[in-house]
Amino acid sequence: MSTDTEVGADLPDRLVAHGEIRQTEVRQTHRVVIRFAGDSGDGMQLTGDRFTSEAAAFGNDLATLPNFPAEIRAPAGTLPGVSSFQLHFADYDILTPGDRPDVLVAMNPAALKANLKDLPHGQVLIVNTDEFTKRNLAKVGYDSNPLEDDSLAPYQVHQVAMATITRTALEPTGMSKKDAERAKNMFALGLLSWMYHRGTEGTEQFLREKFAKKPDLAEANILAFRTGWNYGETTESFAVTYEVAPAALPTGTYRQITGNLALAYGVVAAGQLAKLPVFLGTYPITPASDVLHELSKHKGMGVTTFQAEDEIAGIGAALGASFGGALGVTSTSGPGVALKSETIGLAVALELPLLILDVQRGGPSTGLPTKTEQADLLQAMYGRNGEAPVPIIAPASPSECFAAAIEAAHIAIKYRTPVFLLSDGAIANGSEPWNVPDVADLPDISTTFATEANAPDGSGEFWPYLRDDDTLARPWAVPGTAGLEHRIGGLEKADGRGSISYDGDNHDRMVRLRQAKIDGITVDDVTVDDPSGEAEVLVLGWGSTFGPIGAACRRVRAAGMNVAQAHVRSMNPLPGNLGDVLRGYRRVVVPEMNLGQFAMMLRAKYLVDVRSYTKVAGLPFQAEELAGVLTDAVKGDLPA
Amino acid sequence: MTAIDLPTPKLGGLDLVPTTDETQKAKDFTSDQEVRWCPGCGDYAVLASVRSFLPELGLKRENIVFVSGIGCSSRFPYYLDTYGMHSIHGRAPAIATGLAVSRPDLSVWVVTGDGDALSIGGNHLIHALRRNMNITILLFNNRIYGLTKGQYSPTSEVGKVTKSTPMGSVDAPFNPVSLALGAEATFVGRALDSDRKGLTEVLRQAAAHRGASLVEIFQDCPIFNDGSFDVLRKGDDVAQRLIPLVDGEPIRFGNDGEYGVVRAESGGLKVVPVAEVGEDALVVHRAGEQDPTQAFALSRLSDQDLTHTVTGIFRKVDRPTYDDGARAQVTAATEQAQQRGDNLQALLTGRDTWAVMPTPEQEA
Numbered sequence A: 001m002s003t004d005t006e007v008g009a010d011l012p013d014r015l016v017a018h019g020e021i022r023q024t025e026v027r028q029t030h031r032v033v034i035r036f037a038g039d040s041g042d043g044m045q046l047t048g049d050r051f052t053s054e055a056a057a058f059g060n061d062l063a064t065l066p067n068f069p070a071e072i073r074a075p076a077g078t079l080p081g082v083s084s085f086q087l088h089f090a091d092y093d094i095l096t097p098g099d100r101p102d103v104l105v106a107m108n109p110a111a112l113k114a115n116l117k118d119l120p121h122g123q124v125l126i127v128n129t130d131e132f133t134k135r136n137l138a139k140v141g142y143d144s145n146p147l148e149d150d151s152l153a154p155y156q157v158h159q160v161a162m163a164t165i166t167r168t169a170l171e172p173t174g175m176s177k178k179d180a181e182r183a184k185n186m187f188a189l190g191l192l193s194w195m196y197h198r199g200t201e202g203t204e205q206f207l208r209e210k211f212a213k214k215p216d217l218a219e220a221n222i223l224a225f226r227t228g229w230n231y232g233e234t235t236e237s238f239a240v241t242y243e244v245a246p247a248a249l250p251t252g253t254y255r256q257i258t259g260n261l262a263l264a265y266g267v268v269a270a271g272q273l274a275k276l277p278v279f280l281g282t283y284p285i286t287p288a289s290d291v292l293h294e295l296s297k298h299k300g301m302g303v304t305t306f307q308a309e310d311e312i313a314g315i316g317a318a319l320g321a322s323f324g325g326a327l328g329v330t331s332t333s334g335p336g337v338a339l340k341s342e343t344i345g346l347a348v349a350l351e352l353p354l355l356i357l358d359v360q361r362g363g364p365s366t367g368l369p370t371k372t373e374q375a376d377l378l379q380a381m382y383g384r385n386g387e388a389p390v391p392i393i394a395p396a397s398p399s400e401c402f403a404a405a406i407e408a409a410h411i412a413i414k415y416r417t418p419v420f421l422l423s424d425g426a427i428a429n430g431s432e433p434w435n436v437p438d439v440a441d442l443p444d445i446s447t448t449f450a451t452e453a454n455a456p457d458g459s460g461e462f463w464p465y466l467r468d469d470d471t472l473a474r475p476w477a478v479p480g481t482a483g484l485e486h487r488i489g490g491l492e493k494a495d496g497r498g499s500i501s502y503d504g505d506n507h508d509r510m511v512r513l514r515q516a517k518i519d520g521i522t523v524d525d526v527t528v529d530d531p532s533g534e535a536e537v538l539v540l541g542w543g544s545t546f547g548p549i550g551a552a553c554r555r556v557r558a559a560g561m562n563v564a565q566a567h568v569r570s571m572n573p574l575p576g577n578l579g580d581v582l583r584g585y586r587r588v589v590v591p592e593m594n595l596g597q598f599a600m601m602l603r604a605k606y607l608v609d610v611r612s613y614t615k616v617a618g619l620p621f622q623a624e625e626l627a628g629v630l631t632d633a634v635k636g637d638l639p640a
Numbered sequence B: 001m002t003a004i005d006l007p008t009p010k011l012g013g014l015d016l017v018p019t020t021d022e023t024q025k026a027k028d029f030t031s032d033q034e035v036r037w038c039p040g041c042g043d044y045a046v047l048a049s050v051r052s053f054l055p056e057l058g059l060k061r062e063n064i065v066f067v068s069g070i071g072c073s074s075r076f077p078y079y080l081d082t083y084g085m086h087s088i089h090g091r092a093p094a095i096a097t098g099l100a101v102s103r104p105d106l107s108v109w110v111v112t113g114d115g116d117a118l119s120i121g122g123n124h125l126i127h128a129l130r131r132n133m134n135i136t137i138l139l140f141n142n143r144i145y146g147l148t149k150g151q152y153s154p155t156s157e158v159g160k161v162t163k164s165t166p167m168g169s170v171d172a173p174f175n176p177v178s179l180a181l182g183a184e185a186t187f188v189g190r191a192l193d194s195d196r197k198g199l200t201e202v203l204r205q206a207a208a209h210r211g212a213s214l215v216e217i218f219q220d221c222p223i224f225n226d227g228s229f230d231v232l233r234k235g236d237d238v239a240q241r242l243i244p245l246v247d248g249e250p251i252r253f254g255n256d257g258e259y260g261v262v263r264a265e266s267g268g269l270k271v272v273p274v275a276e277v278g279e280d281a282l283v284v285h286r287a288g289e290q291d292p293t294q295a296f297a298l299s300r301l302s303d304q305d306l307t308h309t310v311t312g313i314f315r316k317v318d319r320p321t322y323d324d325g326a327r328a329q330v331t332a333a334t335e336q337a338q339q340r341g342d343n344l345q346a347l348l349t350g351r352d353t354w355a356v357m358p359t360p361e362q363e364a
């Protein structure tokens, strides 16, 4: 037992003295990464979510990485059916869900096989032994049982017959064996909750609410949860428990939030701040569907949701609503963007506000629906016919989605333009603590509709394409406004007057005007984080790579090297100071989860020889891997 | 529910659209844009009918919106001095859907062609009908792609020789009325471009209908499909081909009403000389019949050679509309939210929060 630990500190002396309760060592630790892995049917996402809520309620900083198959239920016990949930929680501000687990909970042989390679030697492995049958082992190609041979010797292995213990504990409830065994994920949660000194009330209350209509099931799950807890407490197998103190985050009221939830809340807020009804026209697609699910709950907050027949109709209806004076929004993923492209082009021509939420996933085509990627950047930038510039906002983390949605809506409304918001699977499903903003501090993004004729020739006509000198935005005149009846469409329009024009010079002017309008959008300068002020290497990222890049920078700096970090949130237009920032460093590294799309934009625009580091493996970068890349760059060994 | 169930007031198609006391004329609905269809194009006749019909509605002009797709016919909105959107190929029903849901105070019209509505936009058309959106869809059927200069369309007859089918088309056409009925349309009508009276009557009832109204307009394209409906316009046997529907009346036609429609052994309908069966055997047209079977059978009397072509209103039944339903949910949810005192701050904060307090040093 090491000296920096306390023994049974909070137990009544009497019990300790009498030896009625065994003594467990309690270790303080700063951060822990736990991965729950099991079959898709084992409820690993729920288990992870619950543990996350407990960590959040306790005040830890946290980040999560759910990882699940595209199939709803792949054949049980197979490798494709493995679903996992990784959670990183700490007593300081962390940036990623963690590279590798400190604790791996494997509910079956497939989960063990799929995840063991990520578990560093010496770390804790908790295995549900009940599933390690000959048949299940054979299913995933284990020739011998890893629990019996010495292949797990490098780890601290805890073999627990979770299903059997849960079933036995639930016998008095009269449940069938099969149903009882299903609660084994709650057993696992109970055990881990005990190991990490988490409260039990939150989970018990959660289960009572979740199964409010089936109180028997609620009680059975609670019993399984408590059985797991007691198992840790009373058996001798776990000698150590861990405490992770609350994190010292900036003061405020916090809640845990996923990217998709933050995005939906941002849309609700945008409608309120703009004083416009919100109209979401959309079609379900992973990983964006939760935005629809969430927004459909907020009809009472001025949100109408429309599940259309396809993505084309979804965005079409949103654009129709914008024409009518609503904030039109559409949500989708890459394949849906492909279908919406023509309508986005129409919105560029009509110059009407429209918000396009693209939660990116692995492509091309159906690709990897449940995995993350950043490969829609050039599609958002250029994926339309003609010169059709569209602003792009990219949040860097789950909680940033809230402000990003408001910002995107603000641009759409102020400049009368479709705006892309590029989230991704990692942000969408990942969660972190969110310092809940005070609504009074949120920006006013309201606008005014045109009510008067505006023709500069004093004819008393309404010219729908007469622009604001400042923003180059055209008036938004909604049907129902007397005297402003006008027709808009996808055909090129005469500058100002807005009638159809096939004139080449007019077209040239209109193309440039539309481009100038987008280029002129006010964008915050990019800020550079370089604690030393002496870095020669800059790492520049966008979107969800923020966490791993930041964590990598910490490692590199901790090793005594200097590296500067900057992150772009407005991908179009780019921050005004970006060129100067790039030129200020000897070497610029751009990590992306695509084959170098942003790097290509930067090279084209700034003629800077940025070095692209790319990966498209469906999962976020690991801090360790990026730290290696940055170390090489600092040492000058980066391959060209 | 109160003890006494008050009958819910039945809304007409335009009941939520503001009206005007000013007298309007066709000229008031005429925009300053020069009309650019080919000389002799059937679209002119339809435009003239619509312009002279709109004043009859007595609506505020600014509360009328025409949304179109792409095609010759889809230029229509430019020529009307109302709000309008000339959108993209096939998507007008989708765009109109968003507009109609969010703006109950607008009279929303869709103008589309046979290619626009039935090829590229087929999906949106059937879904707008199924949902019973409160919109009126004018389908200009010239059985050809006009704007792209004469390829065959999904309503062209089998064997049609066009630029893209030099050996004749081999695919069977849609019958737009049958399709609309199959898509659960609550209002389906048909008229000839040149028949101002018949067309106006169908438009009148279509506009008054709450829900999706599909009006198929047989339209001549003298350039690429010249005279395609001439058998219904001129010649001795026009009266033996055209079957105008009169609600509540036995279905009878011909110069002297010598033909009638009766039930066929097949389960459908057929045309027979009245003299052979007697007037009592004729089927009576009931547009308000919920069961669409007879309306569908009527649509099947018109084969692609237009031997027996039914015009008028096939079906006109009441069914809740999507837009009214969607708005009712928003209204109910808003009332509940107000009663509960919901607000944005409470939503964002949620139920599971924790506070990070300033540390003593921070406070100092």
Ligand SMILES: Cc1ncc(C[n+]2csc(CCOP(=O)(O)OP(=O)(O)O)c2C)c(N)n1
Residues within 6 Å of the ligand: B070, B071, B072, B073, B074, B089, B112, B113, B114, B115, B116, B117, B140, B142, B144, B145, B146, B147, B148, B153
């Ligand atoms: C996405 C797209 N595909 C193809 C076209 C070309 N196009 C324009 S109109 C049209 C067909 C129009 O036929 P119809 O709807 O019958 O209208 P009409 O011109 O006969 O009135 C086609 C194929 C287009 N504008 N957009």
Ligand code: SF4
Residues within 6 Å of the ligand: B036, B037, B038, B040, B041, B042, B043, B072, B073, B142, B146, B147, B220, B221, B222, B223, B224
């Ligand atoms: S091509 Fe045919 S449909 Fe088009 S404007 Fe000319 S006549 Fe009319």
Ligand SMILES: [Mg+2]
Residues within 6 Å of the ligand: B071, B113, B114, B115, B140, B141, B142, B143, B144, B145, B146, B153
């Ligand atoms: Mg046509």
